[in-house]
Amino acid sequence: MGNRNLELTVGCFVLIGFVAFLLLSLKVSTLDNLQSGDNYLVTVSFNNIGGLKAKAPVKLSGVSIGWVESIDIDRMDYQAHVTMKISNRYDNLPSDSSARIYTSGLLGEQYVGLSPGGEEAFLGDGDKILISDDALALEDVIGQLLYQKAAGD
Amino acid sequence: MARSTKRAPPWGAVREAVLDGLRGTGRGTLEGVTTLGRAILFLLLVLPQLPGLLRRPRLLLEQIYRVGFLSLLIIVVSGFFIGMVLALQGYNTLVNFGAEESLGVLVALSLTRELGPVVTALLFAGRAGSALTAEIGLMKTTEQLAAMEMMAVDPLQRVIGPRLLAGLFCMPLLAAIFSVVGVYGGYFVGVGLLGVDTNVFWSQMQAAVNFSEDVWSGIIKSIVFGFVVSWIAVFQGYDSAPTSAGIGAATTRTVVISSLAVLGLDYVLTALMFN
Numbered sequence: 001m002g003n004r005n006l007e008l009t010v011g012c013f014v015l016i017g018f019v020a021f022l023l024l025s026l027k028v029s030t031l032d033n034l035q036s037g038d039n040y041l042v043t044v045s046f047n048n049i050g051g052l053k054a055k056a057p058v059k060l061s062g063v064s065i066g067w068v069e070s071i072d073i074d075r076m077d078y079q080a081h082v083t084m085k086i087s088n089r090y091d092n093l094p095s096d097s098s099a100r101i102y103t104s105g106l107l108g109e110q111y112v113g114l115s116p117g118g119e120e121a122f123l124g125d126g127d128k129i130l131i132s133d134d135a136l137a138l139e140d141v142i143g144q145l146l147y148q149k150a151a152g153d
Numbered sequence: 154m155a156r157s158t159k160r161a162p163p164w165g166a167v168r169e170a171v172l173d174g175l176r177g178t179g180r181g182t183l184e185g186v187t188t189l190g191r192a193i194l195f196l197l198l199v200l201p202q203l204p205g206l207l208r209r210p211r212l213l214l215e216q217i218y219r220v221g222f223l224s225l226l227i228i229v230v231s232g233f234f235i236g237m238v239l240a241l242q243g244y245n246t247l248v249n250f251g252a253e254e255s256l257g258v259l260v261a262l263s264l265t266r267e268l269g270p271v272v273t274a275l276l277f278a279g280r281a282g283s284a285l286t287a288e289i290g291l292m293k294t295t296e297q298l299a300a301m302e303m304m305a306v307d308p309l310q311r312v313i314g315p316r317l318l319a320g321l322f323c324m325p326l327l328a329a330i331f332s333v334v335g336v337y338g339g340y341f342v343g344v345g346l347l348g349v350d351t352n353v354f355w356s357q358m359q360a361a362v363n364f365s366e367d368v369w370s371g372i373i374k375s376i377v378f379g380f381v382v383s384w385i386a387v388f389q390g391y392d393s394a395p396t397s398a399g400i401g402a403a404t405t406r407t408v409v410i411s412s413l414a415v416l417g418l419d420y421v422l423t424a425l426m427f428n
Contacts (some may be wrong), residue, residue: 003211010214013222017326020333021372027355028261028336029362 038088039066040125044099045079050110050135052101057111058084059102065090068112084112086123094119098131110135192388199387202310203318212315220281220316220383221323225330227280228273232264232331235272236338239263243339244347256349257358260339261332265362265371266427269332271419274378277324278411282386285316286407289390290400298391313391317383324379325372332371370426377418382411 049071058066066086074081086093096117103110114129123129206213243259289312292298298308336358343349362368386407393403 006214006218009222010217013217013225013323014326016225017221017323017329020326020329023333024265024329024368025364028265028333028358029364029368 039085040088040091041069042084042086042093042123042125042127042129044082044084044112044129044132045074045077046082046099046101046132046134047079048134048137049080049082050101050103050137052082052110052112052135056109058086058114059111060090060093060114060116062113065114082112091122091124093123095121095123095127096131097123097129098133099129100133101135103136188392191392192384195388195391196384199309199313199317202307202314205310206314206318212311213318216315216319217323220285220319221326224277224280224323224327227276228327228331229334231272231276232269232334233338233341235268235331236260236264236335236340237342239268239335240339240342240347244343244349253343253347253349254353254357255361256339256343256347257336257354258361260343261336261358261362262367264332264335264339265367267371267419267423269335270328270371270374270378271415273328273331273375274324274382274415275412277320277327277379278382278386278408278415281320281323282382282407282411283404285320285383285386286390286393286404287400289313289316289387290393290395290403293391293393294395294397294400296395313387316387320383320386321376321379324382325375328371328375328378366427370422373426374419374422377422378415381414381418385411385414 052068052071054068054070056068057064058068066084069083069085071080071082073079093114094117096119098115098117100113100115101110102113117131239260240256243256244253247253247255247259289298292308292312298312301308301311340354344351344354389403389407389410393399
């Protein structure tokens, strides 16, 4: 095989390989495009985070606007302390917004849902969301149901 | 007296058989360890030759053509069929739970994490690894390697280096092509034939497949597999007995050992990366 033909076929092969990488990163997976941009930190405390994990999405009206950066325990009040990163594109969240942990579907992953408040001031980097609602613990609901049934008998 | 002469021979035979078994095990272990030692020494001799290859890219290009480009067809065809069968089997199970929207996730995760690197490496060992071993073994048998040394051409640099590097370079590309073609195979069956919604197929897949975890770990796996398979292939060729039977045995060993190594390493790498 001639030198030029060899170079051509190898070039085509390498090109196909890199197109495959590109498709894997863009079409098959998300290249973490939210995480690449600028974002700001907001914290919130919960009594019970249920099954919430780091990297879980943060949603506003169902739209992903950020993700959970870290979860730890507040040493002072023993509450779960959740740090969220929110994209700078959404820098106009009112400062009295509230956070709640939802589950997508019956068995889906858990995420933090934000509901905007009515204040004029906006949340900035390092601010804390003061109003929070805990994860719905399925075992508590079942327990309550059982107690109500027992009490009714 | 009569009793002891009657009993002695079978007792001695049993003892001999046990000792033979033990000796065989010992011999096998020693041979295995020496072969591994030779393989590692061989690698240590080849590795310093690799940077010099950049000055002679033509040698590398030829090997990339033969190891990579010529393996393309088998990779594409198997990838497409594996994707199709994944979608078909996955759909039949998922539809019982009303979760056929997750078909894309199932296909893409299986391919990028496991099947892409592993099946590509197995095919690569069968298609390219065996050819490398046979070629180098024949070069050794016909004393071409010895002739090169006579001419002060280092066969490790001239013959072994380009083949090892080409294998290392081509495996990740082939694995990525396999995964992408497989995903489109799954798309063809899932969306085209079974009627899963196109947008749901892609959007669920994109939401669930993480680049840095799933795709990237698959790429790391394929690099490791490419290195191990090419190493085993060139070593078995270089180490083969210089007879026609020796080349045949070395080719078989290449396929057997590299397949086992790929499957074993896959478990280890998975345990390390998805912990």
